[in-house]
Amino acid sequence: MLLRLPTTVSEAQECMAEGAVPIGGATLVWATWQRDGFPELAMSLRNLPEANAVEPEALGSAVVLHRIDDRVPEVLRRAAGSVGTGAVRRTATVGGNLVGSSLRCLLPAALVLDARATVLGPDRAYETDLGEVVAKRHLLLGLSWRTPAASGYHKQPAEAGGPPPLVVATAVHADDEGRHHLRVAVRDGYEVLGETTACDMDTGEVLDALERTDVGALPPAARDVVRRRVTDILGSVTGR
Ligand SMILES: Cc1cc2nc3c(=O)[nH]c(=O)nc-3n(C[C@H](O)[C@H](O)[C@H](O)COP(=O)(O)OP(=O)(O)OC[C@H]3O[C@@H](n4cnc5c(N)ncnc54)[C@H](O)[C@@H]3O)c2cc1C
Known part of the structure; x- marks a missing residue:
């Protein structure tokens, strides 16, 4: 398996066009890949600045859950802190949780923030709603919202x-x-x-x-x- 680490959105688009499978912390996919075989090409967004924001009104998809702290609203911070064990939180990412897991503990938090998702399509990055991201398993770059009271x-x-x-x-x-x-x-x-x-x-x-x-x-x-x-x-x- 070749792992690509794009550093710009256009590089990430090239990886997508080549059929690279998105990967977060691999906490879910690793066991499946060991059993069924590894994809030829995967990509991690961990070197892409747009996917690494931890801000009062934005969170990148490559952020690992244990990095989510009081820069973001309480609801998201506590949701991230409730996922699995410390070992899982040090590896699992926002994108893997929202798009890839069945539990999606971050999803209720993102919904009450009325968060918008930025996803990468074949031609451009665009905003959409969370329901569509979950249903269509888009490549998630990040979330943004308005600060709640x-x-x-x-x-x-x-x-x-x-x-x-x-x-x-x-x-x-x-x-x-x-x-x-x-x-x-x-x-x-x-x-x-x-x-x-x-x-x-x-x-x-x-x-x-x-x-x-x-x-x-x-x-x-x-x-x-x-x-x-x-x-x-x-x-x-x-x-x-
Ligand atoms: C012991 C244990 C306990 C757990 N407990 C909880 C829990 O309490 N609550 C909870 O919600 N979850 C729980 N989980 C699930 C955990 O949140 C997931 O393992 C994790 O979210 C997957 O993240 P990852 O970054 O490792 O994803 P990966 O394993 O890398 O990927 C999982 C899937 O998501 C896709 N993906 C990854 N990033 C993106 C992206 N940016 N855009 C689109 N698709 C993407 C991948 O292609 C793959 O299909 C637990 C897991 C374990 C192992």
């Missing part, structure tokens, strides 16, 4: 190797007129749902509004967790 991440404790634990991510953003909007994303099993609601009203009204969305169809225990997390974040933003 507050955010939070909760992952239920779970046995290693057991079913995926419930994840509830929350974020509140202010719009240009100063109105606040709450985003909630819930991973229940392998499914992730995301909802948005205005939240400049009484907490009870916000919770009622959420109950009328797909959140209301979650199992009672999951809805309890959502209610607690929403109450907490609204309290932290408005002092209610």
